[in-house]
Amino acid sequence: MPATPPKPCSHPGCGVLVRDGSSRCAKHPKAQWAKPVTATKRVTGRKLQALRAELFARQPLCVLCQAQGKVTLASQRDHIIPLAEGGADDAANVQGLCEPCHASKSESERTRGVARAWAGYRDP
Numbered sequence: 044m045p046a047t048p049p050k051p052c053s054h055p056g057c058g059v060l061v062r063d064g065s066s067r068c069a070k071h072p073k074a075q076w077a078k079p080v081t082a083t084k085r086v087t088g089r090k091l092q093a094l095r096a097e098l099f100a101r102q103p104l105c106v107l108c109q110a111q112g113k114v115t116l117a118s119q120r121d122h123i124i125p126l127a128e129g130g131a132d133d134a135a136n137v138q139g140l141c142e143p144c145h146a147s148k149s150e151s152e153r154t155r156g157v158a159r160a161w162a163g164y165r166d167p
């Protein structure tokens with residue numbers, strides 16, 4: 044006999060039965076990964092504007108495009124090691140990226156974040 048009886052997922056409108064006692068189905072894990080304990084606080088406001096200006100003065104081109112022999116102006120201040128993965132918010136950990144490169148890098152980081160959240164999850 045199972046320790047926990049199946050319960051419907053608590054996500055609004057879902058109702059899929061879950062058996063691992065988490066009260067969330069596979070599609071709706073609790074958003075613990077949104078605030079990992081190791082995450083670095085993000086610089087914002089006027090200080091961020093100054094950091095962006097400093098970065099683009101130092102490194103005006105997208106580094107990922109440059110690696111492919113393309114010349115594209117950087118418009119995004121990107122963290123080489125994402126803050127969510129413990130990267131520092133300082134000059135050594137930032138690079139200039141163009142919008143498309145930044146979007147695809149963010150997407151793969153988001154996918155990794157979801158994978159981290161799922162690391163402890165096992166299919167019943």
Ligand SMILES: [Zn+2]
Nearest residue numbers: 052057068071
């Ligand atoms: Zn659900």
Ligand SMILES: [Zn+2]
Nearest residue numbers: 105108141144
């Ligand atoms: Zn680029």
